[in-house]
Amino acid sequence: MQILRTVEELRAWSRARRCDGGQGIALVPTMGALHEGHASLIRAAVEARPGRVAVSIFVNPTQFGPNEDFAKYPRTFKADCELAEREGATVIFAPSVEEMYPAGAATFIEVEGLSDRLDGKSRPGHFRGVATVVAKLLNAAEADLAFFGQKDAAQVAVLRRMVADLRLGTKTVVCPIVREVDGLALSSRNVYLSAEERKQALALSRAIRRVESLVAGGERLSIRLMEAARDVLAEEPALRMDYIELVDWETLWPVLIAAPGSLFAVAAWVGNTRLIDNTILQ
Numbered sequence: 001m002q003i004l005r006t007v008e009e010l011r012a013w014s015r016a017r018r019c020d021g022g023q024g025i026a027l028v029p030t031m032g033a034l035h036e037g038h039a040s041l042i043r044a045a046v047e048a049r050p051g052r053v054a055v056s057i058f059v060n061p062t063q064f065g066p067n068e069d070f071a072k073y074p075r076t077f078k079a080d081c082e083l084a085e086r087e088g089a090t091v092i093f094a095p096s097v098e099e100m101y102p103a104g105a106a107t108f109i110e111v112e113g114l115s116d117r118l119d120g121k122s123r124p125g126h127f128r129g130v131a132t133v134v135a136k137l138l139n140a141a142e143a144d145l146a147f148f149g150q151k152d153a154a155q156v157a158v159l160r161r162m163v164a165d166l167r168l169g170t171k172t173v174v175c176p177i178v179r180e181v182d183g184l185a186l187s188s189r190n191v192y193l194s195a196e197e198r199k200q201a202l203a204l205s206r207a208i209r210r211v212e213s214l215v216a217g218g219e220r221l222s223i224r225l226m227e228a229a230r231d232v233l234a235e236e237p238a239l240r241m242d243y244i245e246l247v248d249w250e251t252l253w254p255v256l257i258a259a260p261g262s263l264f265a266v267a268a269w270v271g272n273t274r275l276i277d278n279t280i281l282q
Contacts, residue, residue: 001085003092007100007140010054010093014142017052024144025052027170029137032057033074033188034083037178041147044175046088054141055084056093058100062108063129074191093141100136108132111158111165117252118154118265119276122242127158134159138170146170151177151185153263153278157252177278179205185277192273200236201270204277207232207244211264215281220258222246229266242267242274249280 004010014025026049028041034057045053057080064070081092108128114120115127138146148156160172178186183205184198193201207229214228226244233239248255249263258264258281265278 001081001089001091003081003094004054005093005095005099007095007136010091010140011142013091014054018142023049023052025049025054025141026145026147027137027141027143028053028055028089028147029134030055030057030080031059031073031188032080033076033191034080035178035186035188037149037151037186039083039087040178041149041175042084042087042089044173045145045147048145048173050088051090053089054091054093054143055089056095056137056141058093058095058133058137060100060129060133061097062101062132063126065123065125068123069189069192074188093137100133109135109162109166111161114158114161114252118243118245118247119267120154120158122267122274127155130155131158131162135162135166135168138163138168143170145173147173147175149177150174150280151187151276151278153249153265153280154252157249157263160250183209185275187275189273189275193270197238197271197273200238201275203233203236203239204266204268204275206235207266208264208277208279212279212281215258222254222256222258225258225264229264233266233268238270240269242269 026045028045030038059073061070084092109131110128111131120127156174163170184202210228210232211225229244244266246255246264260282262281264281267276
């Protein structure tokens, strides 16, 4: 497995693969600290484009706010490379900040009408940074497929809109949330949790399961679903609520009645760690 450091190297690799008469390129964008959730994305990419899978590892500074965890975000490059290789990735793209944002860089992508909803409302500027770096990665890899996890459902909505608006020609593939045995959604930030905080964090997945159960029983009113989720989260008084929302997954606008495909999403602070979870309702 190769480790590439520059856009020029990644683009040359991608074009060489295209010239050999095979299929296109699959990209799995990550910030590293890889876990089983990322592994599931890599496996899906390998199944779709065997021998043509690039995994990017780049902690993107522009998606972190001034009081967020950029400096301490977990960086486990050697272990990340081992996991990616084990799962069948072809190359790792691990650029420097200077490679992704050349001196004087002044171009950013703002997906208006989506970037200030859900996580974007809580983290101003976050989706501006995400959209910009993902566009750069898709352009560098010239990927026809890009793989993302459902856990970042609001991010997926923003990126789908960006790809469509800019006619990038990349299909976004969304893979299911991967959970621990006890239900906690896998996240690179879970390493921040103490043993007690990890127990508290399980309230998020319990709230999700409660909502799924209500919907399966016929409940569709947003106000009742959100109330039920709020009651579950209140069982852990140490949690600090960020949001509970039922939205249209395409627009991220709130909806009053849950329809098949609606996104039910929650976010909360557990200690100093902000965690998210969601479900796509049936």
